[in-house]
Amino acid sequence: IFIDEIDTLAPARGKFIGDSGVSDRLVGQLLTELDGLRDCTQILLVGATNRPDALDPALLRAGRLDLQIKVDLPDQAGRLAILKVHNQGRPLQAVNLKDWASRTEGWNGADLALLTNQAALAAIRSYSAKGIKSPKKIRITNAHFTTAYNALMSQKQSHNFK
CATH class of the missing domain: 1.10.8.60 (Helicase, Ruva Protein; domain 3)
Structure with a gap:
């Protein structure tokens, strides 16, 4: 499964004021779903972003998106x-x-x-x-x-x- 611009789906929680907590709940639900993928050994989840600083830190913990590969601009x-x-x-x-x-x-x-x-x-x-x-x-x-x-x-x- 490939999720492009994952930072828009899983931004750091607690940063959005006035959205009634929708963003935080969405991130929480995504994390729950990712935890459920542990038993699915045939599934590989890849997320891409050009704003890793905007991601919720819990997304990058072991068992979720725990391998990060930085791809720089070409020389x-x-x-x-x-x-x-x-x-x-x-x-x-x-x-x-x-x-x-x-x-x-x-x-x-x-x-x-x-x-x-x-x-x-x-x-x-x-x-x-x-x-x-x-x-x-x-x-x-x-x-x-x-x-x-x-x-x-x-x-x-x-x-x-x-």
């Missing part, structure tokens, strides 16, 4: 590997993925996948505007990556992200 080599995977088989023309790996410090794998997909869409739009309909003629260029990068950076800044 430049990791970003390059991610970019290579997401661009494998794509018609790149004069795109230096190493340069893009360098320019995207602080980006995660989903951000990089979005960058490559947006660059591909920019290429499709560009070729379509020129009346070129054959997919075999489309090439994704550095200019398309720049268009995608600028759009994503604008979105990140408007959402106060780094």
Whole structure:
């Protein structure tokens, strides 16, 4: 069982005022259910969060979610590997993925996948505007990556992200 953003389901109890204790009761019920999973040896529960500090400490006790694995943001080599995977088989023309790996410090794998997909869409739009309909003629260029990068950076800044 995978629970993404488990911090929203099991926030530290006692921190919410004005919700009539609903959050605390929900966390308590979740902990009870997790305790019931001990006898289910065929079930593995995995929770993911980017805010481990917001989790209720009881959730991390032995027998519940007792193994924690921190996954950091990829370094430049990791970003390059991610970019290579997401661009494998794509018609790149004069795109230096190493340069893009360098320019995207602080980006995660989903951000990089979005960058490559947006660059591909920019290429499709560009070729379509020129009346070129054959997919075999489309090439994704550095200019398309720049268009995608600028759009994503604008979105990140408007959402106060780094």
